[in-house]
Amino acid sequence: MKVLISTLEPSGNLHLESLLSEFGDEVEIGGIFDEKFGKPIVSSREFGVMGIFAILPKIKLAKQSLEKMVEIAVDFDKVLLIDSPAFNLRLAKKLKEKYPEKEIIYYILPKVWAWKSGRKKFIDKYVDYPIAIFPFEKNIFEKTLYFGNPLLEQISYFREEPVENGIVSFLAGSRKSEIKNLMPTFRELAKEFSCEKRLVVPPHLDLEIYGDISDFKIYRNSEEALKNSEFAYICSGTATLESAIMGVPFALVFKTSSLEYSIGRKFVKLKYVGLANIIFDKLGICGEFHSEHLQNLKIKELIHEFKNSNPKKFISNSKILRKLLNGNPSKEIREIIFGKS
Structure with missing residues (x-):
């Protein structure tokens, strides 16, 4: 099984790590992700900025990466998008228009409950499996699936009593x-x-x-x-x-x-x-x-x-x-x- 991955955020790569552990050797990946997982077409670290003005220099890189992702998608069985809606919603649209039968899974959905509510229509139209990570998101999108939050898979320490050590x-x-x-x-x-x-x-x-x-x-x-x-x-x-x-x-x-x-x-x-x-x-x-x-x-x-x-x-x-x-x-x-x- 070959899966095209697109995750541009450090937190998205953290969740990808849990997914790859679950997938094992049965899945071959390509796309945009952290280099520690393999050989991406471009490392997600190249997109590590925040703020309106910090993002502007990355626009050219994003456009080039988008075109390349659509080009190589033909060789992959399914698509997994993680967070990063500014990039991944555009990618979902282009992929579904070119490969209408290719299934697109979107994990960690756009926070339309906070801003840019218009993004909901893109999810409903171009994504086959929208997967929420917060319980209140279950009724926002048409086909939303909710399986819990990925942090519960990654955290091993849960405090039961207060700590008083000054640290x-x-x-x-x-x-x-x-x-x-x-x-x-x-x-x-x-x-x-x-x-x-x-x-x-x-x-x-x-x-x-x-x-x-x-x-x-x-x-x-x-x-x-x-x-x-x-x-x-x-x-x-x-x-x-x-x-x-x-x-x-x-x-x-x-x-x-x-x-x-x-x-x-x-x-x-x-x-x-x-x-x-x-x-x-x-x-x-x-x-x-x-x-x-x-x-x-x-x-x-x-x-x-x-x-x-x-x-x-x-x-x-x-x-x-x-x-x-x-x-x-x-x-x-x-x-x-x-x-x-």
């Missing part, structure tokens, strides 16, 4: 622009703590982009850093959901350029930014799961979050979250790939 972890994101915006605040914040301060650096990134990291102990794996941390400060994204599932209290922090922030606030219609908060809000579960600090970051307020966290309540909410997200999506997707669903 604090800092996760500045997986994109260079996120890191550049947050590290000045993280460096200043770290000076307020006397115990161990852990900085999580994703495996695909070089330490040089972080600047001065002399106050931090470096970790390359987020779960390893978080599992015996008392508290964490985490950039918005998948890592916030990971920490919420694990039961490790944290504060979400986010900062970008003033213009990009203004544009985002205009078009993104959500009460919360953090995924755990969004899940609880969408499902009508009362209360904020974790705090959120956006754009105007104040050190005193961030220190207050650490000193006044409620780890017992956090762990209780974490257990609720795990039940909502429990499942085995990789196994179910394997069944779809091999036509057994």
Whole structure:
């Protein structure tokens, strides 16, 4: 079985790793993904940017990659798209128009509940198997399948009791622009703590982009850093959901350029930014799961979050979250790939 893969995000490659483990040697892959999985036509690391202005230089690369993906698709049995809607929706459309009989599986769907609701029609029209990762997405798309969230397959540590050791972890994101915006605040914040301060650096990134990291102990794996941390400060994204599932209290922090922030606030219609908060809000579960600090970051307020966290309540909410997200999506997707669903 030959499967054409398209995943441009670090988080998408994390989920691809779980899928490939489930597929075993029965699947041969090609397309766009991290180089550690084989030989892509272009490495997903080439697309590792965030923000309107950071994306502009990548437009030419995206167009060339899109054309190449459509060209080589003729040699593949099925198509698996993971996240990255700006690229993958265009790819789905072009593939279905050229190869109408070729099945397209879309895993980690566009967040049309947050913005760009018009993307729903592309999923309904061009995707054969839309696979959601949040329970409230089940009724959004016409053919949605929900098998649980992939993070439950990847996380091995689940906190049952509060930890009080003073260790604090800092996760500045997986994109260079996120890191550049947050590290000045993280460096200043770290000076307020006397115990161990852990900085999580994703495996695909070089330490040089972080600047001065002399106050931090470096970790390359987020779960390893978080599992015996008392508290964490985490950039918005998948890592916030990971920490919420694990039961490790944290504060979400986010900062970008003033213009990009203004544009985002205009078009993104959500009460919360953090995924755990969004899940609880969408499902009508009362209360904020974790705090959120956006754009105007104040050190005193961030220190207050650490000193006044409620780890017992956090762990209780974490257990609720795990039940909502429990499942085995990789196994179910394997069944779809091999036509057994």
